Every structure is written in structure tokens, then in C-alpha cells.
Amino acid sequence: MNGGRNMFNSKYSNVLTGLLIVVIIIIIGLLGFLGYDMYRKYYIDKDADDFLSEYENQIKQPDNNNTVVDNNGNDNDNTNIQNPIDNLQNTVNNNGNSGSNTNTTKPKYKGFDVLGIIEIPKTGIKYPILDPGTRIKKAIEISVAMQYGPGPNEIGNTVIIGHNYRNGAFFGKNKQLANGDVIYITDNSGNRIQYTIYNIYKTSPEDSDYMVRNTNGAREISLSTCTDDSKQRLVIWAKE
Numbered sequence: 001m002n003g004g005r006n007m008f009n010s011k012y013s014n015v016l017t018g019l020l021i022v023v024i025i026i027i028i029g030l031l032g033f034l035g036y037d038m039y040r041k042y043y044i045d046k047d048a049d050d051f052l053s054e055y056e057n058q059i060k061q062p063d064n065n066n067t068v069v070d071n072n073g074n075d076n077d078n079t080n081i082q083n084p085i086d087n088l089q090n091t092v093n094n095n096g097n098s099g100s101n102t103n104t105t106k107p108k109y110k111g112f113d114v115l116g117i118i119e120i121p122k123t124g125i126k127y128p129i130l131d132p133g134t135r136i137k138k139a140i141e142i143s144v145a146m147q148y149g150p151g152p153n154e155i156g157n158t159v160i161i162g163h164n165y166r167n168g169a170f171f172g173k174n175k176q177l178a179n180g181d182v183i184y185i186t187d188n189s190g191n192r193i194q195y196t197i198y199n200i201y202k203t204s205p206e207d208s209d210y211m212v213r214n215t216n217g218a219r220e221i222s223l224s225t226c227t228d229d230s231k232q233r234l235v236i237w238a239k240e
Contacts, residue, residue, distance in 0.1 A: 041167040048127050051109050059190035110142050116152035118144060119184040123173035129160060144170055148211045152187040157220045159211050164225040171225035174234055183238050195221050195238035202232045210235055
């Protein structure tokens, strides 16, 4: 009888040991996954910060009247001054390293033309806005991208799309935003405009009505990303 009890205890102990091993493996796997996620976000943000430091050094806040004041206090016409971004020759190649490209007047980030910068203080993000061309899937693996519209800080509605990464990169924290929060867009001419959020909603991935809406001559932006379950899209409207 004792032998049967000992055998039962031994089997029970083996089962518990096996379960413990499985739990440990799962925990190690989760920690590894989370660690990789944070590692990836670190390098995404670092590459973006390195590029933007160079980009911002090349652009200046232009005067709204297109004039400059010389040392004698005289106004001079600034209409024909070259766009300062034309001097930006440092680019970032596909490996994230600085390079040189003297054959283009547009800054490039990992093979894509850069249209400007998006900053969202509440979520702490700051990324180049890419012109994806026909490679939008690739572009939004690297940064955020313009999906539709006239372009950053132009009259009309410019749609900017980004992934919803659980590590918080790109538009992963957009669900934290609320009406009244602000977004800053800087374009290649150095104009930095503040936009205020006034509409947030979820819609189907097939819905594109918000892209072509009439802004009545105002500057607006729309941010688009997937929801956490990837079944819908989270859309945010903001106006100047």
C-alpha cells in the first residue's frame, strides 16, 4: 500500500516538475520577446533622432512675410532665397548609417524621400514623415508615411499612416490621445505648425471617406493606425 502511495507521489511530483519547467520556459520566452520589442524601439528611435538632428540643422523657421532684416535694420526681400533643405546632403542609407547624396535636393531616410517631421508631445514621438511612393508597406516599417493628400502644412487634408506597435513606436500610443491634444508638423521649408485634435473615432479598414473630406480651405491632418486587435482603424483629425 505504501508502495502505491509512493508511486503516486512520485508521478505527481514529476507532473509538477514538468509544469514548472513549462512555466519557466514561457516566462523566459515572454521576457525575451519583450526585451526584443524594447531593443527594436530603441534602435528605431535612435536612427530617427540621428537623422532628425541633421535635418533640423539644415532648416530654419522662415519669416511669414518672406523678409529678413539686415544688420542695419532694413527689410530685404527673401522671396528668392534658396530653400535651406536644398543644402541637406547627408542621408541615411538602408543600414541606418550616414552617407552623402549630392544628386538630390530632398533629404532621404533609409531610401525614402522625407516630407517633414511629426511631433506629438503627449506620446513623446518624433519621426520623419516619408513619401512612400509605391512602397508604403516598407515605408511604415521604417517610420510614419504620408498616405494621401497635398503634403505637410499644405491647404487640405494630409493623411499620415503609422503602425500600432505594442512597444510604443510610431503610432503605438495614439489611443492615449484626446481632443485638445496638439501635434506639430514641420515641413521641408522649416515651417512648424501646431494642429489641435478635434475628432477621434474607429472605423473599418475599408473606410476612406475621411481622406477626401473638404477642409474649407484650412490646413488639416489625419492620423491613421490599426486598433490593438487589428480589426479596425483608429483615425484622428486635427486642424491648424
